[in-house]
Amino acid sequence: MTDDLEKKTHNAIIHYTIHLVENWYKLTYKETVKMKWRPIISVLICLVALGGISSSLLSTSQIGSSADWQKRPLRPDTGVLNVVAAVNGEFIDSWKNADLEAAPPASVLAVMRRASLALHGTVPSLEEIREFGPSEQMVDTLAAENDLLDRYIQYLLADRRYADYVSERFARVFVGVDAGPFLVYRRRRFQLWLSDQLFANRRYDSLCRELISGTGVWVSDPAVNFVTATITDDNQGRPDLPKLAGRTSRAFLGMRLDCLQCHDDALGTIGLSFEGMSREALQTDFHQFAAFYSQASISLGGVQDDYRHYSYTYLGDEKDKIITPKVPFQSDLTLPAGSRRGQLATWITARQNRAFSRTAVNRVWAIIFGKPLVEPVDDIPLSGPFPPGLELLATDFSDHEYDLKRLIQIITRLDVFRISSRAAFEVTSRHEQAWTVFPLVRLRPEQVAGGIGQTARVRTINADVSYSVRQQQQQDILSFVKRYGDTGEDEFEDRGGTITQRLLMMNGNFVKDRTRSSDGSNAAARIAAIAEDDEDAVQITYLCVLTRLPSKTERDHFILALHGVSAEQRERVLEDLFWTLINSTEFSWNH
């Protein structure tokens, strides 16, 4: 059952959005075709086109067409739906065991907002709501709603913004956020390359193998930046082995082996027990793991492998000793001949090494929900116990060529993704922990910035808008995030709630420039110009900012504020409404 409020009003959405976008196009056309402006417009168009071309030349990333998705089947295949059903079943069983009631399904619009934030880092545009949201003709069933959402998620995954946004999330895990060593490290180049790989939906295991064992120059072979990111002045220009080992264990195995760098794990916090064999995690486990990187070296030819030892003085020893590479578990898996990094890459991505699949699933889950299935995101016990769904999803991932888009399709099809974040029963933190309601999660700074940028425009800010608009948007987001507080590598910790953030949202330039009524390019001014009446204006503003229609109380309240005011005042009232909605808890949280 869909949320009552939107059940009653969703048919109105199509009415408001269609006429709004159509009128907006007409308005824009009228303003721009006047003869005297044609020469200037032509020059501007040329400049923008040149900007677009140069951006394509500068970036190796292809600009993906958002129309490609239409060629694909709209419904997930039977295999996907079977996995979805099985995972749903595990969650339902767990809820029964915990005697917890589950919330009803969320509205289509609420799920669209979640999916857009998860995969594009912004809220849906009014244009997208019009194209993918509920229509007057739609049969009002859960199946029909799911069809709409499946279609929307296909569209999101086919859009270049998916690869650009999600690649940054993975880049933080693989190379962190620091500028890194001068000359031998190119973070932007790495992220663009990663985006290309995600856009092409390259097998995740193959991608990770290249990160771990790649050779070449950081510019032409961007994967090696995974290694060069760890070079420090202190290390005589060589990669930092402990840092690489720590990052590898967290990113690909969901383990914090780096806690073993200085001493054994006397507290039992690192689980290396495997298949019933209980054992303590030792300092030797970490350094033997690090020794796989001992051959990595940097030369004019870039990252290569030469023969070198790794030596270390263990706690309690007086002398250092040469460390032989050894994997910390599942040592029965065959390691191929070749470089040590190649051996490590093969072992990590072996199909039998379930830690690799689980870690990928948990990371993707965290990107989608803003909260991992197992917390912390990089600390998954080797022998469980595992939460509902994790093992099924990990198996499907490894059984289907480590296909990230398939994994995303499955997770976003699950009941727990499409469930409401509110309920008729009293919601407690237990419900959130058990996923019987969609958990409230604070949006990450770039999601807040992306959301503000999109709300102020009727059209989608995608590859089809001008290069200058996209560049400006990117610059504004970067400076906003810097002030708002970048979450760094630990994206899934609950951080925020600062006075600085609230001041920035209330009084900062980023919000002001996108809400002020005097600027005819933003949505508040446009809505004021083209909305049919007061109710129309309020509803469209709610759709733009919160991706929902107002409740009756909200609608009545804001219509009253618009009643009988002059045209000039009307723009100001709408500007105030934009400000109010952008500054709400609802806007800054995923729900």
Add this chain to the structure above:
Amino acid sequence: MACQSQQHWNRRTLLTAGLQAGVTAAAATSMSWLTPLATKLAHAQERAPDSQAPAKSVILLWMQGGPSQRDTFDPKPQASELYSGGVKSIKTSAQDVRIAETLPLMADQMHHLSLVRSVVSREGDHARGVYNVKTGFRPDPTLVHPSIGAVMCHQLTDDLEIPRHISMLTTNTPARGGYLGDTFDAFQVGDPQQPVPDVTARVDTERDEKRRSDLFSVVEKEFARGRLRNLDEKKTLHQLSMKRAVRMMASKQLEAFSLKDVPQTKKDRFGDTSFGRACLAATQLIQVGVRCVEITLGGWDSHINNTPAQASRTKIMDAAMSSMLAELDETGLLESTIVVWGGEFGRTPWLNSTNGRDHWPHGFTIALGGGGIQGGRVIGETNPEPDRDAKDETADVVDPHAVEDIHATVYKALGIDYEQEMMTPVGRPMIVAQGNAIKELF
């Protein structure tokens, strides 16, 4: 990057380990953990409350890039040109304490400051060094440690209308709340010549109030429906932080950021640079009750032509820092305010082939004083001409002190038990500071 062994071997975790190990193992392990416990008890005894009231505030003068100890507080004029860089030393107001000739105004204030000339760390990279010196811990991928200002605000309660933890002229690494939470992050401001960012509403008061009234009475109520009870207090803190921000916007205390009523002669004394203005504003902020102000002066990373590069920085620093100390002394605030000067590391004792000095964490200087920390003292010593090929670069550092000892010293002066454990969000106990207070500074 590794977790530090001492932070694991604290009282609670040791007891936990003992319990987990069971009765039999406990007997075997008891000896191994009684010894550090006994050590800690001895330290606790050592830190018995002093007669002087604890300090209330900290001003951290952060020299971003790594200042050269040879060009500031540890000159070696007796060494050859390759090592001394031609920098001479001058007498100061503290007996037997000589500093670089490029700090003539600071020379008159050295009775307020002590110099730890033997600070050592293992971090020679900028980002890692900044983390290490600002938090007292080495970078650790499992969590972010809080800086001194964040710990102070966490441990000490106030009812200030403006933020208690402020970072002025910050570049990319402002002081953070770390695992204590973003609410303890430093509030960042720029040159006091400019207004404090984002504290002025963009519309008139009537509209501003109407906007917030609509938000709280209509939109927030709708969002809270069907969700966690006491959503704001228990989870989001959204309205709470907004109300605090609004209180700050209307606060008279905001004037402490401004220098518009300060006579030009006074500004000139501080150097009338952005750093000088920030130092002047810091004295006003401390006066109204701010707990910690961090002020950044960049440009110390002198890999090429070190001596003139450092001199350009010391000129700015000399006027600002000396005037700030004098002002704090005159107003009586120095008794309750600790002033700390330092950067992420020092610079090599020798000049490189381009007459620059490179990164050097193996014996550098941090200056501190005020707030009960004695001035005019020198701790430790470095070799004027150390062996450039020495395997252990710290071997000839006399009385070496880890960065952690500086943190312990500051916390001791603040009356904060630096061996207590704070909890990370995942329930991991974490000691406040790993080092030992330098007793010669009290």
